[in-house]
Amino acid sequence: MAGSNVRLYVDHPLGQGQPVPLTRDQAHYLFGVMRLQDGDALAVFNGRDGEWRATVTERGKRGGTLTAEAQSAPQLDPPDLWLLFAPIKKARTDFIVEKAAEMGAARIMPVQTEYTNAERIRRDRLQAHAIEAAEQCGGTYVPPVDELRKIDAILDDWPPDRRLIFCDEALAGARHALADQQENGKWAILIGPEGGFSPAERDRLCSSPFVSQISLGPRILRADTAVVAALALWQSLLGDWK
Amino acid sequence: MAGSNVRLYVDHPLGQGQPVPLTRDQAHYLFGVMRLQDGDALAVFNGRDGEWRATVTERGKRGGTLTAEAQSAPQLDPPDLWLLFAPIKKARTDFIVEKAAEMGAARIMPVQTEYTNAERIRRDRLQAHAIEAAEQCGGTYVPPVDELRKIDAILDDWPPDRRLIFCDEALAGARHALADQQENGKWAILIGPEGGFSPAERDRLCSSPFVSQISLGPRILRADTAVVAALALWQSLLGDWK
Structure with missing residues (x-):
């Protein structure tokens, strides 16, 4: 009875003595790989x-069963922070989802903007990346990945009690905009596409009462870099890195 | 005489009316691509x-000449921050160098630790990634990428007036460790390999007077994520994002 460093996400209730059936892919990973x-x-x-x-x-080739024995770590949910991003090239979109899960985003929302190249996403594939990142980073939470939605539709429905941080390349003072905030509350971070936002989108964002703007410094960051940088600033000032 | 969005790094003096000869690769990129x-x-x-x-x-197939006309942006050097990292898998090592350049590291130093998988790097290839990142991010500075060196040799020669931030998974209080620092000064950030540091390395780092430890939150970050997160915190508190 050897231990292993394997961590596996299962979509099944867990409790003492609870049998957990394995899917074919899980059986292949655990027993084949x-x-x-x-x-x-x-x-x-x-x-x-x-x-x-x-x-x-x-143990089988196409399935198998695990038995849960004892809780080894408590459930740790991330702060109530959504990440909204405009999908870019495939590999970098995968990275964004992986990074958002590692950095403790509670929900991942792909958004379609005027300058977004992608017209569709593979939601199931992105969700699998989020699961893999949670397995890897020692987390117990998996952020849900939403279907791609147009930014206008998202803003039309925006909950008024949730602040939206919009990372604007033209601004200075990243830290101060966040440091003024005293409470955790409900938050979201929006990272635009590589081509930036359209003038109409920018106007709408800047005039929305729930939007704060921050800057990520004097260099133009790629979208995947900006995701990690913005989440790091937020986590260190308002999230669970405090 | 059309304008273009092309940005090109050239290893040549620049001044008004200065002719700039192109390498074969540059000519291929500008005229072919x-x-x-x-x-x-x-x-x-x-x-x-x-x-x-x-x-x-x-314009030629194997070369060509540009003529510099007028300065369009001043030189912007990043703060005096070195990034030390243990090389990992090829694609993620490339990402680390790209991200470090985007995030404004002044010098990139690959380090070999006890648990580092890589025993050598392609320094020229990593330097090319740093150049490409500078071209992309609108920067005017290209961080030099050093040859891979053993961490013990680097620490033996460490300049005593430079603080080294060591990102420790076991610690809390990232922001506070940095927020206490009043001056910019000379800094470096060390990101370990995926397997962490060996006990001997950890002892040496923790007992070195120039070392500060910070935490990057309750989840275990991949090395490439940790690089961006640590640089973001430093830049927002002590660097040029202030």
Whole structure:
């Protein structure tokens, strides 16, 4: 009965003695790739019940069963922060989702803007990236990835009690805009496409009462860089890095 | 005489009326890929003389000449911040160098630690990534990329007036460690390999008088994520994002 460093997300309730059926892909990963044997231990989490120590109790080529034994870490939900971003090239979009999950975004929302190249996304594939990032980073929470929506539709429905931080290349004073805020509350960060926002989008954002603007310095950042930088600033000032 | 959005790094002095010879690769990029014609304008920079508007004055398959006309932006050097990182998988190492250049690191130093997988790097290839990032981000500075060196050798020679920030997964209080610092001064950030530091390395770092430790939150970040997050915190508190 060896331990392992494997961490696996399972879409199944977890509790003491709880059997957890494996999908075909999970069985392939655990038994084909990671070579786990009967009785081997691993860590599992489902995004709401914390992390559990589980052991392999049934092993097959197309499935199998784990049994949850004891909770090894409590559920740790991230702060109430949404990340909105305009999808870019495939590899960098994958990176953005991975980084957002690692950095503790609670919800990932792809947005279509006037200058967004992508007209559609593979939501299931992006969700799989978020799961993999949670497995890798030791987290117990998996941010849901929404379907792509137009920015106008998102702003039309915007909840008035949620602040939206809009990262504007033309501004200075990133830290101060956030440092003035005393409470955690509900937040969202919007990262634009590589071509920036259109004048109409910029006007709408700047005139919306729930929008704050911050700057990310004197160099123009790629979208994937800006995502990590903005989340780092927010987490350190208002989030769970404090 | 059309303008273009092309930005090109050239390893050549820049001044009014200065002819700038092109390498074969540069000629291929400008004339083969970007399709610039005689008289077309672009932006050039050499890392020390700011950004210049230049025009194409000679075009060939294996070379050509630009002529610098007028300075279009002043030289903007980043703060005196070094980035030390342990190389990881190729694609992520490339990303780290790209991100460090975008985020305004002044010098990029690959370090070999006990748990570093890479035993060598392609310094010239990494330097090319730093140049491409500077071209892309609108910067006028290109951080030099050093050869890979062992961490012990680097620490043996460490300049005592330069603070080294060591990002430790076990710590809390990222912001406060930096926020206490009043002056800009000379700094460096060290990001470890995915496997962390060895106990001996950790002991040495923790007992070095020039070392500060910071935390990057409760989730374990990949090395490339940690690079951007640490640079963002430093830039917003002590660097040129203030």
